[in-house]
Each structure stands twice: as C-alpha cells, then as structure tokens.
Amino acid sequence: MISRSIITLFIFAALLGVAGCNDTSAQPPVASDQASEKSSDHAADESGAEHQGEREADSSDHDDHDAEQAPDRVHLTSAQRNRLDIKVGKAKSGSATAVITAPATVRFDSDRVARIGPRLNAKVLEVTSDVGTRVEAGDTVAILDSVALGKAKASYLTAAARYGTQLAAYQRNKKLAEDKIISEATLLESRANYSQARAEREAARAELKLYGMSPSAIQDISTSNGTPLSRYPLTTPMTGVVQQRDLVPGQSVGANDTPVHVVDTSRMWVMIEADEQSLPRLRTGLSVELHVRPLPDQTFTGTVDWISSELDPQSRTVRVRATVDNPDGLLKSGMFGTAQIRTQSERQFALVPIDAVQSIGERDIVFVPGDEAGAFRAIPVVLGDEGGGQVEVRQGLSSGDAVVTSGSFDLASVLTAGGRSAAHGH
Template sequence: MPETRIRRMARGLFWAGALTLATIPMAVGAASAADASHADENGSHASEHKPSPRTVHLSAEQRDRLKLAINKAPAGTAEDTITAPADVRFDADRVAAVGPRLASKVVSVEADLGDRVDTGDTLAILDSVALGKAKADYLTARAHYANARATYRRKRGLADDQIISQAALDEARAQYRSARAAMRAAGAELRLYGLSDEQIDAIDGGTDAPLSRFALRTPKAGVVQRRDVVAGKSLSSDDTPFQVVDTSKLWVMLQVSESKAAAMRPGLPVSLEVRALPGRRFSGQTDWVSASLDAQNRTLTARAVVDNRDGRLAAGMFGTATVQTQGDKRYALVPTDAVQTLGDDEQIIFVPGDEDGAFRAVAVATGHESNGRIEIREGLAPGDEVVTAGAFDLMSALTSGSRSAAHGH
C-alpha cells in the first residue's frame, strides 16, 4: 500500500475518533435499527424521515488541525492548461531603495524592520555638513535678495521723482537681479539635495535647530524590508540603507518548457501554489513573456502579477504555476484532491456552509483531468468557493459521523 495512502488512512482513523457526533452534527441517509422498527409500525421510513444535507461542523480548533484551504474555483478547461515551475519575487515597481543625496551621519533611526510606513514618513534623522553649508548660503542669498529688492524699489521711486539719476537706478536694478539669481541658485542646490519648495521656504536661521539636520523620508508606502543603519554611522550619497517594499502585489517568474512556449502571451490567468503553503492558491495574470528562450535550459521566461493583500506570500518562495491558455471557460477547475468519492461512485466536493465551521458535501459531475486539476461540469460554478485542501479529512469526518449515526441508538 503506498505510503501516502497509509498516512491518509491514519488521519481518517484519527478523525473518526476525534470528531464525534457531539462536534459534528449531521444528518445521514442510513437508517438506524430503531428507525427500522418504527418503519414497520408507521409505514414507509423514507416518506416520513427525509435526510438533511450532509454537513460537517468543525470547531475552530479542529479546523486549525485540519489546515483546510478555501479558494474560489477558476474558470477554464483542464486540457488547455500549462504548468511551470515558478518563483516569487518583489514587484520592482513597488520597491524603494532609500538613502541620502549627500554625505551625512545618522543621528537617530525612526523606522525598524517590519514597520509599515506611508509615503513621506521619516525613516531616520541625519546630519550633513554639506547641507548645513548649503542652507547657510541660501539664507545669506535670501537676505541679500531682500535688501537689493528693497533698495531697487526705493530708488525706482526716487528716479520717478527725478531725485536720482538713471545711472543710479540702473545700478540698483542690476544688483537686484544679481541677488535674485544668487538666491535661486542656492535654492536649486537645496532641491538637488531633496528639499521641497515648502521646506526651503521654511528654513529659519533664527532657531536653535541645526541647519545640518534633515529627515530621510520614504517615497513609497510599504513595509521596511531592509535597514542597514545605526546611530552614528556615516553614509555617502551612493548608500541606500533602507528598502521599503509594497508587498500587496508580487511578481511570479515562470519557466515554461519549449514545447508550450508558443501558447504563452500576456493577459492569461495564472494560479500559483507554493511549497511553503500547500493547498493555498494565489490568482494572477501574466503581464510579460520573453521574446527568446534560455539558451541552456531551453525554457521561456514569463512573468505574472499575483495578489498578495493577505501577506502570505514571500519573495523567494518556489512553487508551481498553472496557466489557463485558451478554450471556452465554462467549467470550474479544482485540484484533483478536492474531489472525493462517497459510497461506490458518487463524487463530491466540500463547500463552506451557512454557519462558521460548517462544510457541506455537494455531489458533482466531473470532466477532463490534467496537470493536477479536474473540471467540475455540474455542481460548482466558476468563482464559487470550494475546499481545495483538506477535503480527504472532511470526507473521513463525514463518513465516520454517518457510521456513528447508523449505530448510535
């Protein structure tokens, strides 16, 4: 007997004892001995006692032990799918490497690994001699500009009254324009260092705050993935000690065999299953397909973007991607393990019930099977929720409950 089947039977025997009628209330179609005696006195048993839907009820603890996975069934046909090894990576458009634009020293660190930050939040407070000098130069240029502007306005009035000569007015105008240009140049240097116009206007030399201090801010919202700084560390303009990543969407890189390469194109639905999270499937869509094969492996590289709003996926995970290439998409596709056999030939799947912890067995008609997935042609529609991992254990609980009901009087 295969080892995997032995392990499944062991789980089934465990749950047959652990999930009793006290925790798995369900109606079953089998009649008890007491029901049979009542049927002799009161007529047909079937006409008076209709079986209720077959449902397994689990407590939160039991559900955690079973490690069930529930996903929406994608649409497609089993024969029009491609499976390929895949690895998860950060979406490069959602990654920010953050560092200063000039040499500086770390005063304090304001954000740590794993912290969630919004755009503009402070990651660290830095101190830069070059920035302090640039701010001082700007303050000087701003003061000269204010003085030259006032002088020019005053002399323009005097010239209108013919109190001063045109030459004196022209000299005042030239000094004003020179001071204005110097102030603008000093402001442009500060912008190169990352200061906004509002921050430049707010520079004040009359306070005790050092002109050399500035905040290192994140340009993107996300999670702090890397932090390579401590207080007192010196940084250059090339250093990027912080990495902020938005992990709500991730890239999945597929390696498609040469024989399937012609069917790949952007816009195809992708279902991803990773080794670290067995039974869980993540949905996405291809957005790029390489124009050339890998010379050594003879595989075609394709990229898909998958949703990761629950944060379960992590960069570096490996798994298998299933791509729906074409064909009419009228069937719900589920993993082959999601379909169980009840009795001699009845095929069932489990779907969430109306109550928390309830799972209902639904009879289905299946179609083609390929690449670990099988078509559900009756009993489940594309987009419906279905138990994709743990169906065997639910089946064990259902059948053990039925046996208990049949012999528990």
C-alpha cells in the same frame, strides 16, 4: 333335518349381516385419517406462512440496514469529522488543457521599493525607524548631520538676504528714477544687481532641492529656532514597511549609499518560468493563480503584465511576470510556488482537483456535501482531459457546484468499509 338346515341358514345370514355392519362402521375411521392429514397439511401451511412472514420481516430489516448503509452515501460521526481533513469547495469553470502550470518565485514589486540614502556625505545621529516599522510618505527614518548641507544652507541664507537687499534697492531706485532724482544708468545698475541676487538665491535653493529638501523645508531654514544648519532628516518618499536598515549612530554614509529600504508589500511580483511550448497561448492580461508551499490552503490571484522576448538558453523556458495582490502581507519575497495561467478556451467544463476523483469498481465518483453536517453523497461522473492538477468533469457535476476537494479518499474508504459491513451483516 330340514329344520336344522333352515336354522343353519338363518345363522349364516345373521353372520353376514354382522360382517356387513362391521365393514360399514370401518369407513369413518378412514375418513377421520384423511381429515387428520388435511388438518396437518393446513397447519403446515399456516406454519410456512408464518415463517415466510418472518423471512419477509427479516428481509425488511436488512433492507432498512442497507438503506442506512446506502452504496452512495457516507455519514461521518463527529469523531470522524474531527479526525479526517475534509474540505469542500466549488467546482471551477474552464478547460484543463487551457491551464499552464509552471514554477514561480515571489519578488518585491520594484515599482514599490524605495532605497533611501543621503544625497551627500553625512554622519548618522539617530535612527528613528527600525526594520518592520510601517512608515508613511514623508516620515523621518533617520537623523543625519552633514557639513556640506550646513554650508549649502548658509549659502542659501546669504543669497536670500542679498536678494532681499537688492530687491528693496531696485524698487527704491525705480521710484526715484520716475521722479527724475537719479539717472537712468543708476537704475540700470540697481536692476542688474537685483537680477544677479535673485539668480544666486535660486541657485542656492536648487542645490538644497538636489539634497532632498522640500520647498517648505527650505522656507523654514531661516526659522530653525537654533537647530544646526547641518542637521539632515532622512525621509521616505513612499508609504510602506522598513525592510532594511543598515544604519547605526555614528556611522558615516555617502551620497551613493542607500542603507534604508522601504517596501510596499500590498502588491507583489510573481516570476514564472513557462515552457516554450506555452508561448502560443501566452499573452498579457491572462489571469494567474498562485499557490506557495508555506501556505498550501491559500490561493493568490493576479494578472500577467509582461512576457520576456527571449528564452533562457539552459532551461528553454520563457520568463513571465504577473502582479498579485497581497493585502494581508502573507506573501514574502523569495517564496517558491506554482503558478497556473488560465488561457482562453472555447470549451468550458466543471474543473475539480484530480485528487477529488475516486474510483469505486468501474465508476469514477466525486463526493458532494449532504443536507446535514457530516453527510456526503457519492455521484458518478464522466471525466475529460487533465492538466495543471485539474480534471474536467463533463457529466455529473456543473461549475459552481459544491464538491469535496480534499479528503475524498478517506470518504471513499469509509464508503467501501460501510458496504462490506452491510454485506457481512446478511
């Protein structure tokens, strides 16, 4: 019995040892599971880092795209440049309130207009200069025939001949009187005849001058080589262009007729209708800029040289005259336009056309050219007063800076469209 108990006790102890061994061997699997979990977490971390890198790379790509579509830059393609009318000019210096804007009309400078006609009755033989012909001072514009001029030339020739005869007689008698060959009375009579002949010749010469003949032309009468004395060349007293020609061969014209007009269009008058409130700021010598409807891209400059002393009773405007240079003849009499008279002002700012300024959001911007063709940059500006189609730029732009003066609305449209495209790209 004892032996069985001992044997049973040994068996029970052996079983406990086996169980203990089994429990100890179960621990590594648990550790293995934890390592597996850590490995999984590490892999997840690496995967997350890779995704983060991809997101950062993707963000970098978008940043590059945003840089191309920068919110203050526009780059036009060649097709866009051809389609859009973009003009660049320089910002002027001045004050918008110092500009007087008024309607204006172009006129010929009256001091540069010659209305030509005969100074006696005549008949037209030939017209040598048609309308549009440029003539120089002294050129013949028509050839006339005048009976009265023929008679005046004949009288001059007679007077000149008698003068020559009496001059010779007086010189001869003067010598004879010195030699006591003739009496003093004869000498006095000869001198009287000579003086009368000289007076008659001078009177005939003066009459021909009144008819427009030059001293050289009068001198050449006696050597006309068969040219009729009645022949009358009508000449222009100034250089210019024939503006009017109311002459045809066979036509009779009188002393009061001026059928040919010659004008010098290198300088024109601009008649400006300024409002009466502008009178305190008006004076002669002020600079004027003229824009006319048929030539919207041209600017003509001039100077105020006259201010009327009375107001128009109906319109309550004062007439102001300016002389404007017109070397290329682009200005035509009768053109309507707008004149800007620049008065003096102590305040000086950069001035741009009102249409050059665009509003994007809460910002006022103007466009300036970039470093290459088709590139433009929007810059924010602080605006001042407006006047005469101009606006003051008090901050953001300086006078003389290049700025887009026409087409800024199109650039703003391209800019905002590019911004929306960039936003949708995300």
